[in-house]
Each structure stands twice: as structure tokens, then as C-alpha cells.
Amino acid sequence: AQTVTQSQPEMSVQEAETVTLSCTYDTSESNYYLFWYKQPPSRQMILVIRQEAYKQQNATENRFSVNFQKAAKSFSLKISDSQLGDTAMYFCALGSGEYGNKLVFGAGTILRVKS
């Protein structure tokens, strides 16, 4: 069975500061993908960043970057220069299987950015 664990139910950060959200996962698949999705109060899920497991280089998208530790099965998200608009629920997700479209989500971390 595949599992995704987010151990931080809630976090807060001051505007312009850096915050790291944790995620660990478990899978027996050799080929898989990892994602961070953001769900703001509007409930619209938005992809933040993704990482292919076969790539050693950590993915980066503007202020968002990941620390992918494959051996430790860890996939954390770092948000730099936090902005008020980053306030949302963040979900870590694992996609695997033949087509990778079956996503397993973690429980989520509520991130509040304070001014």
C-alpha cells in the first residue's frame, strides 16, 4: 500500500520569511511522481510543484522548492519570501502505477502567512 504522511497539521509564518512543510511517503513502486498541491479557501486545487522520482535534482518553481530525499522517502516543500496569498492548505501527493494518475494524498498542512 502507498501512504503519504504530513506530520504538521498547521503552521504559520511571517510575511517575507521562509517556511518548510514536511512530507514522507512509502511506496514499493520504482517509478513514481511526487507533487505539492495548494488548496486556498476557494477550494480550487492548484499544482505548486512536482518531482519525478528518477530525477536527483530538486525541483524549483520561483519561490517554491523541494528537498527530495529518495532513500529517506522524504519530500519537503520550502516556500521562500512568503506572501499573504500563500495562505492555504498544502497537500503532498504521490502518483504511481502504470499511468501515475492515481494520486494518494497526505492529510494536508494548513499554512497561515501573517502580516
Added chain:
Amino acid sequence: KAGVTQTPRYLIKTRGQQVTLSCSPISGHRSVSWYQQTPGQGLQFLFEYFSETQRNKGNFPGRFSGRQFSNSRSEMNVSTLELGDSALYLCASSLGRASNEQFFGPGTRLTVL
């Protein structure tokens, strides 16, 4: 390019009834996946359709079913509704490969009374 649309956005039903939710994917996307989001269970995968065929299935009872049409639009049906089926139902579309991003719709909020 228009995003993923879901109809209706809100729905209220009573126990024992059945309901059909609709999802229109982004133009050109052949894969549609459905997820159930509840406060207690979080986000859970229901099923995925690709080119009118169910390609992946989650661990939900047979009361939950779906289908996909030739234009890639998908419907999800829940029969004999239970109180526990109250949830936000999200659909996501993609080109269909594992590396492709899944684009989510705004969801349908189903309340079962």
C-alpha cells in the same frame, strides 16, 4: 483555454436517493479522475477514466460508479446515498501520462440529509 468545469457546484439530497455529477475536462485532455474530499478521510481517489475506459479504481463501494463519453466528459454516479457521502467531489483532467499535471475543477459540494 477553459479550465475544468464541474456541475452542479452544490447539491442537496436525502438518504437513499441517487446523484449524478458531471465533469468537463480541459480541451484535449483524455484522462479524468475523481476524488472525494471529507474532513475525516481527506482526499481519496475514486476512479480514473481514459478514452472512455476505467483505467484506475480506488477502494470505494460499488454504489460509486462513473463513465466517460467520447468527448472526454465524465459523469460520476452515487446510488443509495448515505450520510457519509456528504463531501466535496473533485475531478481532475490531464493528458493521461504519469508525468502530466492534473488540473482540478472547483468541485461539487454534495450534502446528504
